Amino acid sequence: MTETEAPPEPAFPDDLEAVREALIEWYEDDHRDFPWRRTDDPYEILVSEVMSQQTQLGRVLEAWEEFLERWPTTAELAAADRADVVGFWTDYSLGYNNRAKYLHEAAAQVETDYDGEFPETPEELQELMGVGPYTANAVASFAFNDGDAVVDTNVKRVLYRAFDVSDDDAIFEAKASGLMPDGRSRVWNNAIMELGGVACEQTPSCDEAGCPWREWCSAYESGDFTAPDVPTQPSFEGSRRQFRGRVISTLKEYDELELDELGPRIRVDYAPDGEYGREWLAGLLTDLEDDELVDVDRSDGEVVARLRR
Known part of the structure; x- marks a missing residue:
């Protein structure tokens, strides 16, 4: 290896299928019961994804239920007064108000451009207003089981600790894709994000949460739980x-x-x-x-x- 060559990325464990099944079984046995995990309706999932951007899930839960009670379909949201939608967003402190505007416009697109039927692939979903690659992939995964591997901060932390994946976005994407089993994006992406959210947090709780990857995890073996820096959300108060x-x-x-x-x-x-x-x-x-x-x-x-x- 020359001085300019990077060291090779470590490989996943040889028993990769056991790694996958351990995580899925752990998730299916017990996980946080958010209502958007009980639906495959793409509209309901899109609303949850947009609301969850930089907003605590406790606030999202009440807002999501109230929003869907008021505008239960894309047709009803598209027909709503945009000022009412933006006002709702503000009342629930859901972050940037233009997200509400884009969600309203996306609902109109579904009705006018897609005859009321949601596009299903990440590429098609990105044609909707305000829907970027991450949100498009999440909706494709959770509504249609047809997404790529989700890579958010939690997933990066898990991969970095468990399998020594380098702190590089392109490498994270490649490794996450290689780890996800074919045709199982719905359960897999939910499971690995849950792992990062309840077991492999910034301060990990490996044993308490019964992390299913302890036998393969480099950080658990070494006791070094270093992880990539996690961006902090700027204070809302006074902003x-x-x-x-x-x-x-x-x-x-x-x-x-x-x-x-x-x-x-x-x-x-x-x-x-x-x-x-x-x-x-x-x-x-x-x-x-x-x-x-x-x-x-x-x-x-x-x-x-x-x-x-």
């Missing part, structure tokens, strides 16, 4: 996201508001000429306008905002 949400919530209550009427309703320290004044608020409104969530009238020397319908 720009929080105040964007407050703008949406406030405009739901009023037909329209001028800057100095809107400002004090979203910040107690709003001062027209201060750090958090007209210029700061106008910037928030420009962002929301670019996301097609609000309309802003800048005529006659005043700036007036209203929720886009």
Whole structure:
């Protein structure tokens, strides 16, 4: 091996089928019972995936059930007033409001472009608004059992510790694909994410959770549970996201508001000429306008905002 050559990636254990079956049996024997794991409806799964992006699952559970009770099909969501959908998102603190806008638009695409039938492959699902590779693959896996191996932070941590997989996205993708059994993406992706979520967390609980891979796991053997850095979610409190949400919530209550009427309703320290004044608020409104969530009238020397319908 020359100085420029990387060392070869370690191989999976010889008894790969035993590795696979151990994980699947562990998952099927006992796992967290989220309702979206009990359905293969692609719409319900898409809603859960979009809601779960950077949002704690405890908050997602209530919001998911309420959302589907209000808009149980893509047809009903597509026919809804977008302002109502965005308002719901804000009320449940589900993160960036443009996710609600994209979900609304994706429902309309399913109805108009696909005659109400969801596309089934990861490639086709990415044609829907706001659906990126990860979400498309998750929906293909959990709704149609036709996805690729899911690679999220939890899965990377598991592969890094258990099989010494290098901290490289391309290698993670290749190794995850090689590990997943053919034709079993639904149960496999659920199982390996569950393993990372309840047994192989940042502080692992191998024995307590009965990790099924202990006999093969390099980290368990060595006691070195180093893992790739896990990105931290920026604080929501005091963030720009929080105040964007407050703008949406406030405009739901009023037909329209001028800057100095809107400002004090979203910040107690709003001062027209201060750090958090007209210029700061106008910037928030420009962002929301670019996301097609609000309309802003800048005529006659005043700036007036209203929720886009």
